[in-house]
Amino acid sequence: MKPPIYGLMAEFETPGELVRAARAVRESGYWKVEAYSPFPIEELNRALRLPRNKLPLIVLACGVLGGLLAYLLQYWATTLYYPLNIAGRPLHSWPMYIVITFEVTVLFAAMGAFFGALALCGFPSPYHPVFNVDRFALASRNRFFLCIEAADPLFDRQGTADFLESLDAREVSEVAH
Amino acid sequence: MNEKPKFDLERLRAILAGKRGREYWRSLEDLAGSPEFEEVLHREFPRQASEWPAEDAAGRRHFLKMMGASLGLAGLAACTRQPTEHIVPYVRQPEGLIPGRPQFYATAHTVGGLATGLLVESHQGRPTKAEGNPEHPASLGACDAFSQASVLQLYDPDRSQALRYNGEIRSWGAFETEIRKAMALQRASGGAGLRILTGAVTSPTLGDQMQQLLSELPRAKWHRWEPAGDHAARAGAMLAFGQPLNVYYDLRNADVVVALDSDLLASGPASLRYARQFAERRRTVSGQPGMNRLYVLEPMPTPTGATADHRLPARAADIEPFTVHLAAAVGVQIGNAGTVEHPEWQKWLPALADDLRAHRGRSLVVAGDQQPPAVHALAHAINQALGNVGSTVFYSDPVEVDPVDHLASIKELAADLDTGSVKLLLILGCNPVYTAPADLNLRERIQRAQFRVHLGLYDDETAEVCQWQLPESHYLEAWGDARAFDGTASIIQPLILPLYRSRSIYEVVGLLEATPRLEGRDIVRSYWNRQRPGADFERFWRRAVHDGVVPGTALPTRTAEVRYGWSGTPPERGGFEIIFRPDPAVHDGSFANLGWLQELPKPVTKLTWDNAAVMSPATANVLRVENGRMVELDHRGRKVRAPVFIQPGHADGCVTVHLGYGRKRGGRVAAGAGFDAYALRTSGALWNDFGLNVRDTGGSYELATTQGQHVLDARRTIIRHADINSYLADPESAIQDTAPPRELFMYPEVKYEGYAWGMAIDMSVCTGCSACVVACQAENNIPVVGKDQTARGRAMHWIRIDTYYQGSLANPELFHQPMLCQHCETAPCELVCPVAATAHSSEGLNDMVYNRCVGTRYCSNNCPYKVRRFNFLQYSDQTTPSLKLLRNPDVTVRTRGVMEKCTYCVQRIQQAKIQAEKENRKVRDGDIQTACQAACPTEAIVFGDINDPNSRVARLKNEQRNYGVLADLNTRPRTTYLATLKNPNPAIEAT
């Protein structure tokens, strides 16, 4: 009995082949599937039926939070915490608070976008089984990979391998844990 | 930076011609429109050098180092005790006088021997600030720049600090034994070989001591030399009356004043009084008439000339002929005055004569101290002819003890020195080697006396040629007395024990007496005891010391008839005329080591740290020289090199040089400042003479002036002025309102409950004397930055006197404007400060919080008045021990990187409020006097609570001529100005 593996990985040479293979894999019922490419390929999202991600909501929330904090801070500091007669202006000089409010909104939103993205990607994740495949190094150069995880209910070590071969993959390799 | 464009009169004229309406301009570079930017590109590297650490020696650091060098001041801490003698604190305060501090002592400061009464502020025994003594006739509460700076002189680290014999430190004991031996010899010969040289002496005590000494030693001689004294005036009295009478004036009764080359409002022993009296007749509030009229004839523009309704530039030598004509015109019997060629004179003389005759007994003709005797005699004659004597002019016996002709006296000494008959020479409290006429060559001559003693504050040029150098006590360290211009005597009481082992002139003369007396206080007190014997002497003494004036010592006025039959000696003309004048900042050089005065922008010229060969634009054009060009002044074979300074309104064909610079042993501050004009000054011509040749040497020299150089668009609301008649007729239109203040304001007004501090400045009475500048510097611990930094535009004065010109180059009209923080209601500076280091107080002050300031300088950029000052480097000297004693403890000493500015003397405001609270009342109007206000002789500056409708400031602000500078910017300044009013003579205006 061979040791359990993470999944099976097929290598393709062009984005087109990858997309076709991905679509086929999904259509045949696999759902624990992941495609790897050296650059973003929009078609894959549909082919793999990826869910829409939550990032926009996170960014919106952060932005609103930042804006509120900024304005309230200024309001509090100038009218309640340490009121001063500055140049005869009213304590609550709201027009002068707009700039900072805007800047902080953008700052928080941007941070939300960045850290949100990292979180959703699960980064940093220095180790991942797919790295065990030697040729996978080419995924960051000019090769395209499709990986079906062993955890998939339809997964069958031999059958899935044959199935992948049938998608005229350049090569199919097992991904060790 | 100070640019020095090629000077081109034609071009200037062209520029001026091109202007419509009134043109103000600041100085000639401005009109010449100098190409500074190319300069910038070209001069970067030379200029930059001045900040190389290596180059420090040249720059400000050097200055700080000098000041910072802490000399043997180990004993200082022990010196800050009050004298153990019983000095009398100034506790009983007359009505209305509110000193800013708990402990004030009355004393007196003498310039040229004549006293100005002071109240000196003392902090735990440290004299820190001089204020005028309201009870003293020469002060009336005001205080001039010299007296202000004399406090700095007390702590000057360059003062001579030890008794020296040929440079080696000796004890007083050693000197006493030597001098006793020497005196013993002299007594044998009746003092044949004894000569004593002093400055002008008005001190009754010292006079008495000297008389005593001379009576014991009949063959001894007492010589006098006062370089900037009023010799000519006394000689003039001799001419006119046959006796050396003292003359003084009362401007309160004068409707018409004619000043003949006399700066009576800003220099001289009674200038503070005259300025006050002049202002009383000048100030026009609630439109009441009766404004006086001032005519001035002078070569070099002075504060008096700038204040005049009519000013005529004239060479010093032209004053006499003019006066002759004037005398003839008003009906003085001096024979035929000849015909008048000068077109301006033709216009002036009749108008002037009519004006004078129309005000018999209410007019006044004043001859300047630097004018020859004949002019004084003529002035006496005119005043008498106009019946002014007893109304505006008063005579009394001379104030000076034993009034000799100083010039004759010093010449005699020189002669005696040649004959070798001088064995023992004591030079007490004066510096003849530096100040005596050059032709006497005292430097060599003095050394022909075997036993030479010099007593002085500094180890100066004279000390250099004397074996014995005795450190003199500062007047704040020693007992003494002196008389004022009218003879009123004051007791000079010390506020502090001598900082060093020094002695006063009284004590040194005391040493010479048969039975030596060493105790200054005893000497002075015993003298007065002899004057006022009896049981109540103690009360008299305490009273006199307390008040600062000895009651009933003013000399009785005298009457005297002018005798005619004299005539002046017309100088042989030819070449340029050279005119010597005491410097407005360092006087005769005795104040040369005082940074406050060196850095004080001189009235009118705004020059600092230097004197110059001042000449008119036309003269400069003839000589083809521009500002800062080095020229060689060659006066009858005596030569000095001097930088040119072009002064509009200066008389043509003459060059004015100020005395007191080019000190060789004046101390580290004085070192390198200016050139020595004494080198040209001979006994033949003390004040002015022809035969000057000016040669362009091609070199140039940076003169540090504190003012910019650019044309002002007349539409800017900076200076407003009008003549009195049109003003009284229609105040509104008379003061043309170029840009009305904005009333529109989008924010709710801030309400100030309680106090609302404000200031009003009456430009009509501001003479630009600059006493306020030094007073502010003394009160607020304002650092001295040195010439290099001043030239870079980093002078730190919180208040400055802006001077604007109007009209022709040859004879412009001048306007003075004291400029300080305006404490705007909507202060632009506050809005932009990122750390709220400047904000409004609940009383409307624009507070500057030093310890919050991070130094972005944004506030200064946004200040339209540019009154904020920045510590670009570590300016305030925090190391020199003696200067630490000088600081006002109520005011923070600022450090590098911090912005500072006028605070309306907030420390004084707080004092007054605390006092008022203790007495459970509101602050009364007049309780608070800002430093500048207190010093101002003309009371041009008024400070107070504008919420109180009855306060003086509030009433002034209701005047129709009250306006805010740049009010069109909607800054709403708390400091406002009252437009300048002038009272020109229609007869002269007409043509």
Added chain:
Amino acid sequence: MAEEKQVMDVHKGPSPVISPGYTFGTITDQISSVVLTRQTPVFWLAIFSVAVTLLLVFLGAITLLLARGVGIWGIQMPVAWGFAITNFVWWIGIGHAGTLISAILLLLNQTWRNSINRFAEAMTLFAVACAGLFPLLHMGRPWLFYWMLPYPNTMGLMPQFRSPLVWDVFAVTTYALVSLVFWYLGLLPDLATLRDRTKNRFGRAVYGVMAMGWRGASRHWNIYETASLLLAGLATPLVLSVHTVVSFDFTIAIVPGWHSTFFPPYFVAGAIYSGFAMVLVLAIPLRRVYGLEGLITQRHLDNAAKIMLATGLIVAYAYIMETFMAWYSGSTYEMSIMWQRMTGPYAGAYWALILCNVVLLQSLWFKKVRSNTLLLFLVSLVVLIGMWLERFVIIVSSLAQDFLQSSWRTFSPTLWDWATYFGTIGLFLFLFFLFIRLLPMISIFEVRMLVPEARVEEEASK
């Protein structure tokens, strides 16, 4: 690689962004080799040593500055702001081009940006770093800079939120941080590439850590795309706001020549103008030395030049408006300032900037000039100088001659003014050349997308 060839030939279309013949592999190899090679080009060493020298000058100048105070500069009263703020505005302006390329052109789907956005963004970061130094250094008491931050400081005091300087603190900080994360996010895939390609174990470790485990999974790409679009969407208004806020430093003040309403657009245009000039000044030599003409093609230079021309014309229009408004305002002070600028002590600088920013710029109308890299390089240099002069004139000439002529005084810089200025150029070059040596100066994966092969054939998506 026969197939790859065929695909290339199949492709027909408009002039490509990158020259034909590139494949995923060759692109990857060429760009990454610049970093992964062992031997450093002489060009790099030469420039870098210059940079280090200037950097040392800078450190010297700063040391003296901190020891003695801002008095070592030429600033005085009334010109209390001199070179420091001029340099600040100049540098921050230069930064703007990077953000514009990376963010705005991304939103506008300008694919040609892909091969220049990486180093343009780096340029932004380093320019902002240089700019950020000046507000700190120019303070009288720089050690208290943190009093500008919003926390109750030792005096229980918050910053004065009405002050444009505080706005600057927020704007510049935000700008720096957002640019940084945007740049870093874009670096992840390429860092992964370097991780996978470097032979050096140490490098592998470092790049590996920095890549955070990127493996090009489609889910990650999906999130990445969203994130970069969002960041671009945020950076776009941000970049416009930053120079607007900088211009507030002047417009909020009442100083004549500063106090005007059209400064924000004027400044933003000027910023992009100078920014693109800097992009060209950097790109032209680099593509030459590293043989990247195929990736940074003539088309890039041409587009950049056109943008310079456009923004330059806006700036020229602003100069005209500035003069017109001075007259139209009817304000004595405004008119006087304008007049003084043109005829007064700074006339030289003023006409020089007109020459640099307006006159010489017109040469870009000609394709000849735009296609001549040398000329283009020179024009860009001239524009950089001109834009510096513009800021100098605006700041200094207005202060030198404002309301009360009693205080008028002209500014002359000292050696230390220049040392500090050129010093920051050294700092900039130092950082930038470290960057091109250690990180891919061109976004590898984004250029891969430019290869025709990258597009998925039609029949695939039916």
